[in-house]
Amino acid sequence: MRQNEYIFNSSAKLSIVLPAFNEERRLPPLLDALCAINHDPKDIELIVVDDGSTDGTSLICQQIINDFFPNGKVITKPKNTGKGSALRTGVAAANAPIIITMDADMATDLSAMEPAIKGLQTHHIVVGSRSIEGSQTQGITSTRRFVTIGFSFLLRLLTRHRISDTQCGFKAYKSPVAKILFSSSRVKGFAQDAEILDLAYRHNFSILEIPVRWTSIPGSKVNLIRDSISSFLEFIRYRLSTGKTKRIDGLSILDNESEEGIVESEILRFFPPGNIYIRCQSTTDIMMPEVGRDEIKKIAKAFHRKYPDWETCICSRTLSDLSSIKY
Numbered sequence: 001m002r003q004n005e006y007i008f009n010s011s012a013k014l015s016i017v018l019p020a021f022n023e024e025r026r027l028p029p030l031l032d033a034l035c036a037i038n039h040d041p042k043d044i045e046l047i048v049v050d051d052g053s054t055d056g057t058s059l060i061c062q063q064i065i066n067d068f069f070p071n072g073k074v075i076t077k078p079k080n081t082g083k084g085s086a087l088r089t090g091v092a093a094a095n096a097p098i099i100i101t102m103d104a105d106m107a108t109d110l111s112a113m114e115p116a117i118k119g120l121q122t123h124h125i126v127v128g129s130r131s132i133e134g135s136q137t138q139g140i141t142s143t144r145r146f147v148t149i150g151f152s153f154l155l156r157l158l159t160r161h162r163i164s165d166t167q168c169g170f171k172a173y174k175s176p177v178a179k180i181l182f183s184s185s186r187v188k189g190f191a192q193d194a195e196i197l198d199l200a201y202r203h204n205f206s207i208l209e210i211p212v213r214w215t216s217i218p219g220s221k222v223n224l225i226r227d228s229i230s231s232f233l234e235f236i237r238y239r240l241s242t243g244k245t246k247r248i249d250g251l252s253i254l255d256n257e258s259e260e261g262i263v264e265s266e267i268l269r270f271f272p273p274g275n276i277y278i279r280c281q282s283t284t285d286i287m288m289p290e291v292g293r294d295e296i297k298k299i300a301k302a303f304h305r306k307y308p309d310w311e312t313c314i315c316s317r318t319l320s321d322l323s324s325i326k327y
Contacts, residue, residue, distance in 0.1 A: 010095030052080035084192030103169035128170030139216030183289030
């Protein structure tokens with residue numbers, strides 16, 4: 001009898017999500033470095049979310065993706081809506097079993113990728129840290145260090161997790177975990193990092209911090225004092241609005257006892273990418289974090305028209321339910 005486990009509809013093994021806003025000058029070094037990492041480009045789904053740039057960010061990224069990353073894509077948003085919103089868009093579009101998010105300036109050295117991937121063998125999330133033993137920072141001012149440490153300290157007072165550096169842009173997730181958490185996120189700006197980790201902790205997802213090599217890159221769009229205050233207030237609003245546990249709805253498809261694997265292959269071809277697919281004991285569940293129940297009912301009707309012999313029903317799971325599923 002089959003146990004609960006996630007299944008994926010992509011040939012890529014790793015999704016890398018880059019939020020970018022007017023980064024035509026700072027992105028090329030990162031893209032060049034990604035082209036040179038020790039992974040087959042076919043295994044990497046590079047997703048750049050252009051958050052309403054007015055320069056050539058989308059064009060530059062699309063050219064490199066066309067040349068090197070056959071599973072990559074550029075998502076261009078019509079207007080700037082914030083880093084948190086851009087990450088939410090990119091994670092929703094990812095299809096590989098592992099998702100890594102990083103900043104466009106490549107402040108975090110890519111040597112952190114392999115330890116992060118290894119850490120996901122035992123944890124749901126791996127967080128790059130500039131504050132723990134073994135980390136190396138270069139070019140960070142005493143003011144920035146003080147604000148970063150102070151911000152993380154205040155967040156630890158508001159939450160029960162003990163992450164020393166919530167704001168480092170480098171993070172790795174088991175893909176379904178990222179989709180679950182980002183779909184539950186509401187913060188649009190820089191405080192989303194802290195929100196995601198707080199959601200993860202409160203719903204029993206395990207988090208590992210790893211040291212990184214981090215270099216301050218000129219041209220940052222972050223105003224250290226203003227954005228830190230804004231992010232802290234945004235996080236306060238999130239905590240005050242935290243209510244009952246969110247449920248994620250989806251469609252459960254009963255195995256019609258056909259040959260093993262045929263049901264799943266048909267399902268993965270029918271449904272659009274970006275959903276969460278769970279193989280259960282007698283069903284395949286397609287969880288749809290961004291889709292309402294009325295729309296799911298319409299999808300179910302379309303599925304029945306094409307596959308009238310398969311039974312379906314609306315299903316629902318909490319974040320805590322999903323934290324216990326195998327990978």
